[in-house]
Amino acid sequence: MTVISLVRGPHERASSVALPAGPLTVAARQVAASLIGDMGNRWLHTRGVAARAAELAGPLGVDGDLLTAAAWLHDIGYAEPTVVTGFHPLDGADHLTRHGWPVRVAGLVAYHSGARFVAAARGLSELLAAYPDERTVLADALTYADQTVGPSGLRVDPAARYAEVLHRHGPCSWNALVDADRGPYLRAVTGRIEHLLALPAAA
Known part of the structure; x- marks a missing residue:
């Protein structure tokens, strides 16, 4: 099995984590590194989510690839070259679309971690609706990965992660x-993901 090295990049530490090196994963990691590889905790968080x-x-x-x-790409909308609306899920999805990425990847980025609720509050629902909101186990898995990794890339409890986000963005935030x-x-x-993970493995 091919392994993507996690020892590259200005803020990376040596890691023994082996990631599946399918074609989408390889390309996504390269795009993420080029856009947010020098963004400190944003990069550490992205590595942890991946x-x-x-x-x-x-x-x-x-589908692991x-x-x-999608995990590598979920926060690229924070990178200055991608910013248009200032709403990172949409800006990331739009950037991917402009560069020929499959619409399913763009959709996963667009809707990760309940982005549709913030989009509605910001008046961006119509723009977000250009992307598929698949509401599958895979989409849940992306959100769960994002919600179980903190800013420094360390594993956290989902409740603690959500509380940290609310505190960091402040009481007047979207x-x-x-x-x-x-x-x-x-x-x-x-609840859905942890229920599935608790099921006994198929014989």
């Missing part, structure tokens, strides 16, 4: 504004 996604794919029975690629809808949605995703 590693977590790779671990989840097998137990959940989903697609899931891990995240706080949509908390009544987005919070229960993220808890439901966690």
Whole structure:
């Protein structure tokens, strides 16, 4: 099995994590490194989410190359060259579309971690609707990976991760504004994924 090295990049530490090296994953990691590889914690978080996604794919029975690629790309909308609206899921998806990425990858990036709730509050739902909102186990797995890795790339409890995000963005943020809808949605995703992970493996 081919392994993508995680020893490259200005903020990277040596790691023994092996990620599936399908074609989407390889390309996605390169794009992410070029856009956010020098963004400190944003890069460390992205690396951690990609590693977590790779671990989840097998137990959940989903396409590991697609899931891990989306994980590498989920936060590229924070990179200055991609910013148009200032809403990172949409800006990331638009950047991927402009560069010929499959619409399914762009859709996973566009809707990760309950982005549709923030998009609605910001008046961006129509723009987000250009992308498919697949609401599958794979999409849940991307959100779960994002919600179980903190800013420094370390594993965290989903509740602690969500609380940290709300605190970091502040009580007047878009995240706080949509908390009544987005919070229960993220808890439901966690419940669905952890239920699947707890099921006995097929014989």
